[in-house]
Amino acid sequence: EAEVAQSPRYKITEKSQAVAFWCDPISGHATLYWYRQILGQGPELLVQFQDESVVDDSQLPKDRFSAERLKGVDSTLKIQPAELGDSAMYLCASSGFRDYGYTFGSGTRLTVV
């Protein structure tokens, strides 16, 4: 069964440091999403890509967060500098053309200390 690959699985970083997450969606899936999920809350969309283009990054804190999907395949989400409030699960998901629903990767649990 096709999967969305994410790494690392866990990350501990000190505040003010830079951190990056990687995602490889299911082959052929044009749409890729990065979500942040704080414990006890639903996922919050950070950025949506259609191929290599950003479709929606209205909730991305652009002063510290950046995302790219240069070749329209895998994607990287970066935080610089990390803050204590960034501690959360970062989820990547992908979907095919007009797929109903997303497939999520296993997520990256970020702890900022």
Next chain:
Amino acid sequence: GQNIDQPTEMTATEGAIVQINCTYQTSGFNGLFWYQQHAGEAPTFLSYNVLDGLEEKGRFSSFLSRSKGYSYLLLKELQMKDSASYLCAVSRSNYQLIWGAGTKLIIKP
């Protein structure tokens, strides 16, 4: 505005039936999803409703009423492994999902 409401937490007994409700107000509607999320893991797809009525899949069923902005997830013959959070999500016209905060379901022996 856009809003999805579901109970924060529910408790049920192993072997019993539980119904988790979800109400929504969104701009545009392209279907409603239920996802299961175990602690520390990513959400996994359970069900999708786009037309009114009941969709049954094994022990899990999902119901939708578009006119009432209402859905429920019904879990039968509860097992301990069903202890998880259940997330309701609505697909808008652009296929983007709007998520509820999730309902934490606690199963007791």
